[in-house]
Amino acid sequence: MTHLAAAPSPSVRVRAPGKVNLSLRVGAVQEDGYHPLSTIFQAVALYEEVTATQVSEGAGVTITVDGPQADLVPLDATNLAWRAAEALAARVGTPPDVALHLAKGVPVAGGMAGGSADAAATLVACDALWQTGLSRDELASLAADLGSDVPFALLGHTAVGTGRGHLLTPAMTRGEFHWVFAAQAEGLSTPAVYGRFDELTAGSESADDPGLTEDTGLMQALRAGDAHALGRALHNDLEPAALSLRPGLERTIVVAREAGALGAFVSGSGPTVAALARSRQHALAIAASWTAEGAADSVWCTSGPAHGARLLP
Ligand code: C5P
The missing domain is CATH 3.30.230.10 (Ribosomal Protein S5; domain 2)
Known part of the structure; x- marks a missing residue:
C-alpha cells in the first residue's frame, strides 16, 4: 500500500x-x-x-x-x-x-x-x-x-x-539611528488623541496645509547622519494632546532626557515614548533608566531606518 x-x-x-x-x-x-x-x-x-x-x-x-x-x-x-x-x-x-x-x-x-x-x-x-x-x-x-x-x-x-x-x-538618509521606545500596557486611541488635539487648538489658527518648511534642519540631519542634530529637530504636534490624556508620560520623557537622550518625545499619537540615543549601548542605558524608574511597562531597543x-x- x-x-x-x-x-x-x-x-x-x-x-x-x-x-x-x-x-x-x-x-x-x-x-x-x-x-x-x-x-x-x-x-x-x-x-x-x-x-x-x-x-x-x-x-x-x-x-x-x-x-x-x-x-x-x-x-x-x-x-x-x-x-x-x-x-x-x-x-x-x-x-x-x-x-x-x-x-x-x-x-x-x-x-x-x-x-x-x-x-x-x-x-x-x-x-x-x-x-x-x-x-x-x-x-x-x-x-x-x-x-x-x-x-x-x-x-x-x-x-x-x-x-x-x-x-x-x-x-535620503545616511547611516543608522539608534532608538529606544517606552511602551505602556494601555494603548491610546488615535481618534481620541486627534479629538483632544482639536480641543486644544480650538480658536487658534491651525493651518489647512501644515508645511514642512520648519523641517529643513531635520532633513539635513538625516542626510548627514547627524543624530545630535536630528535629536534637536524631532517634533510632534500631537504630543500636547497625548500628554493631556496621559500626564504620566511627561516623566517618561524627562527620565530619557536625564539619561542623555538626544531627543525624547511621544511617538505618533502615543502613548509610546521614543528616545533617540547616541549608540546601541546608549539606547540600552536609557532603557535601563526607564525600567529602574518604572517609567515604562516595556522597553524596546532598535534602530532605523528599516x-x-x-x-x-
Ligand atoms: O487612517 P486611520 O484609519 O489610521 O485613522 C484613524 C483615525 O485617526 C481617523 O479615523 C481619524 O480620527 C484620525 N486621523 C486624522 N487625520 C489623519 C489620520 C488619522 O484625524 N491624517
Missing part, C-alpha cells in the same frame, strides 16, 4: 516594520474628519510578521496572534489585517480564504503603526499567495484605503508623508 502524504497548504511569510514620526505637523480637521499632515516617517527594525496560509474554499479569513500584548489584538473583521485580506480578494475577484497568523513585534495601540504593518504585510502575503499580479502602486492604493499609515509600512525606510499621511516621497513590507524566504 502506498501512503500519499497530504501536500502542505501553500503558505507565505512577510515582515513589515513599525514606525516613528520624526516630525508630525497637523493641520485643522477637514470635513471628512481627517487632519492634513506633513510628516516624516522612519521605519524601525521592530517587525510584525504575518504568515498567510491558503485554506479550503469557503473557510473565509481567520486570525491568530502571538507575541507580547497578543491578548489586546482583535481576531475579527475589526482587525486591519482581516480588512486587508478582504479588500485584496475583492479587488482581484478571489474568495478571501486565508488563515492569517500575526506575530507581534511592535507595541500594540502604541502610536507605532503595528496594526498598519499587519495590514501592509497581509497585502504583500496574500498578493503572493493568490498571485494577483498587481503592481506595487496598486497595492499602495489599496493600502491607503485601509488606513493612513499602511502605505508607509509597505514602503519603509524614511519618507515624507502628506495628505492624510498616505502620500509618500522617500527621503525596510518596508518584504517576503521572507
Whole structure:
C-alpha cells in the first residue's frame, strides 16, 4: 500500500516594520474628519510578521496572534489585517480564504503603526499567495484605503508623508539611528488623541496645509547622519494632546532626557515614548533608566531606518 502524504497548504511569510514620526505637523480637521499632515516617517527594525496560509474554499479569513500584548489584538473583521485580506480578494475577484497568523513585534495601540504593518504585510502575503499580479502602486492604493499609515509600512525606510499621511516621497538618509521606545500596557486611541488635539487648538489658527518648511534642519540631519542634530529637530504636534490624556508620560520623557537622550518625545499619537540615543549601548542605558524608574511597562531597543513590507524566504 502506498501512503500519499497530504501536500502542505501553500503558505507565505512577510515582515513589515513599525514606525516613528520624526516630525508630525497637523493641520485643522477637514470635513471628512481627517487632519492634513506633513510628516516624516522612519521605519524601525521592530517587525510584525504575518504568515498567510491558503485554506479550503469557503473557510473565509481567520486570525491568530502571538507575541507580547497578543491578548489586546482583535481576531475579527475589526482587525486591519482581516480588512486587508478582504479588500485584496475583492479587488482581484478571489474568495478571501486565508488563515492569517500575526506575530507581534511592535507595541500594540502604541502610536507605532503595528496594526498598519499587519495590514501592509497581509497585502504583500496574500498578493503572493493568490498571485494577483498587481503592481506595487496598486497595492499602495489599496493600502491607503485601509488606513493612513499602511502605505508607509509597505514602503519603509524614511519618507515624507502628506495628505492624510498616505502620500509618500522617500527621503535620503545616511547611516543608522539608534532608538529606544517606552511602551505602556494601555494603548491610546488615535481618534481620541486627534479629538483632544482639536480641543486644544480650538480658536487658534491651525493651518489647512501644515508645511514642512520648519523641517529643513531635520532633513539635513538625516542626510548627514547627524543624530545630535536630528535629536534637536524631532517634533510632534500631537504630543500636547497625548500628554493631556496621559500626564504620566511627561516623566517618561524627562527620565530619557536625564539619561542623555538626544531627543525624547511621544511617538505618533502615543502613548509610546521614543528616545533617540547616541549608540546601541546608549539606547540600552536609557532603557535601563526607564525600567529602574518604572517609567515604562516595556522597553524596546532598535534602530532605523528599516525596510518596508518584504517576503521572507
Ligand atoms: O487612517 P486611520 O484609519 O489610521 O485613522 C484613524 C483615525 O485617526 C481617523 O479615523 C481619524 O480620527 C484620525 N486621523 C486624522 N487625520 C489623519 C489620520 C488619522 O484625524 N491624517
